[in-house]
Amino acid sequence: MWGDWHQVWEIVSQPDNVPIVALLFLVPFYVWYACRQAFATDRLIAQLETDPQLAKTHHRKVFPWKAGWDREVHVWPYLMRIEFLAAIIVTIILMVWSITLNAPLEEPANPNLTMNPAKAPWYFLGLQEMLVYFDPWIAGVVMPTLIIIGLMVIPYVDANPLGNGYYTYRQRRFAIWTFLFGFLFLWVIMIVIGTFIRGPGWMWFWPTQTWDHNRLEFAVNRNLDQIVGIDGSWLAHLLPQTLKASSPIIARAIFGIFPLVLYVILAAYLIHLICNLTAFSRKIYKRMTLLQIVTVQVLLVLMLSLPVKILLRLLFRIKYIWVTPWFSI
């Protein structure tokens, strides 16, 4: 049933969903806030680049500056008062929030009564949403590990010395797009989908669609080898008698390697092209060591696999690319 605004209200007004509603406003606001300053800096950079004489005398910040002003200010009181004010404002927000909205408390824990949908805490819903597209060992273990490693590796693979200590877009296009893609699309939007879209049985319910607990979804997803029609019949001719029975399994396991390798090559080449898009990015690329390039490639190929898998699922209803007896991807 569509047009069910009560359902929307029920989801949005869940006390634990309030942070995500807040996130929906806070994240776009701060993206805009950062962009505004980045573009202001970029205009200054463009001005200084065309006017070398000005670059020698300008104080090189977007903030106002007059000769004779002190370069530094005392922490007491100029910083302390801001921190004090911030603490007071946060306390007031917390107080009002805590008085008006109660922390949720459901029935006592009951292992025999499954919650439907059973959702992880909101900040892990991105990982839970990933479970739709990947097996738990990838979505729950490999991907989180890669996110942590990938984040920690950033300062050691970013060979671009510009943009240290000021907002800019021009000087760091690749880094900013990569981070925005990861943070906004693969993390925040996945959380939003997990919160507002996923209903009973982790099925997709559009906003204003009623959560139907009796809805059934027929499994129409197929593995890539099924679509291509790999049944191991011709492999059986090559195998010895003892292995003939398992020829479909072996054929599938061998077949899956090819699309995977194809993906890695294509994705790596695409990343290579993006890394060398402009004269400036080519200059930065040249500064990178082999180790840095390989690290960036490995991490970005793995990161791209998530949107690619989502598209394969949504467009072609593909479940697995590579099926082996031990794991499937």
Place this chain on the structure above:
Amino acid sequence: MPKENGGNKRTGLLEKVQEDAKALKEFFREKGKEELEGLKEPEKTQLFRSIFRVKHDETPRNRALSVLTNLFFHLHPAKINRDAVRYSYTWGMGGITFYLFVVLTFTGVLLMFYYHPTKIQAFRDILYLENDVPFGKLLRNMHRWAAHLMIIAVWLHMFRVFLTGSYKRPREFNWCVGVILMVLTLLLSFTGYLLPDDQLGFWAVTVGTNMARATPLLGHEGPFGAQLGMTPYNDVRFALLGGSIVDANALLRAYIWHCIAIPLIAAIFMGVHFWRVRKDGGISGPSPVMLESEIKEEKGPRPVILRPSGMR
């Protein structure tokens, strides 16, 4: 005679006492007046000076000293870049995160007075807290919402640090410490989720820890787990829960991780994080822009991990 003498003595003594009392009164009045006058300048009192050591006035020296001679303030430098105090640059999210950690520690300790991490009592304790403890509901609400807010603040802090390129040299390592702190924040929140022992926490933690089953090599449903002898009774999920299901042991483990272990670890990393902010030259900016033409050409490849002697 003796009567008279005695009478004289008595009246003499009385007069002397009266005189003394008068003098004392005068003395106290004078002193009191003087000291009350002195209280108009409390920073001159011994009490004030013993605590703060520095006069509270507007001289540059004393403004600097008031930061440097205070344990809680001395994490700050005495002076900072005039633009670094602008909210537009910092968004204040790191400081807010730390403040929320303090709020959570405070409310958390109060909550611990009313909570037993056992299957029989945990849920009842929450009901008791909400219905009978004075301000108990407010306390629990504040703890929960501060936790949610802290996660948002951590993400926005990381977002700001990335967009200003503050992770670049020389702050690479502090970025890594920050990533660890973010993970610890998420883990703190996650372990706290189970503690009310209600359906919400139970199923959230069940969903969360079920993923540990699928850990490659170490989980009994993960790739090559079964081949390595993993069962529901010896794999990594068993270690996390202290059992094969989310039950009493899991509650106790979550409690200890949540209240003792992770806060301690986080506090240590926080200390390192703040200390490194100072040691790496204070907050990153807003610094003067650098132009493309000013990039120094690197001589040969830049060794990132292996840095042989003699190389920059």
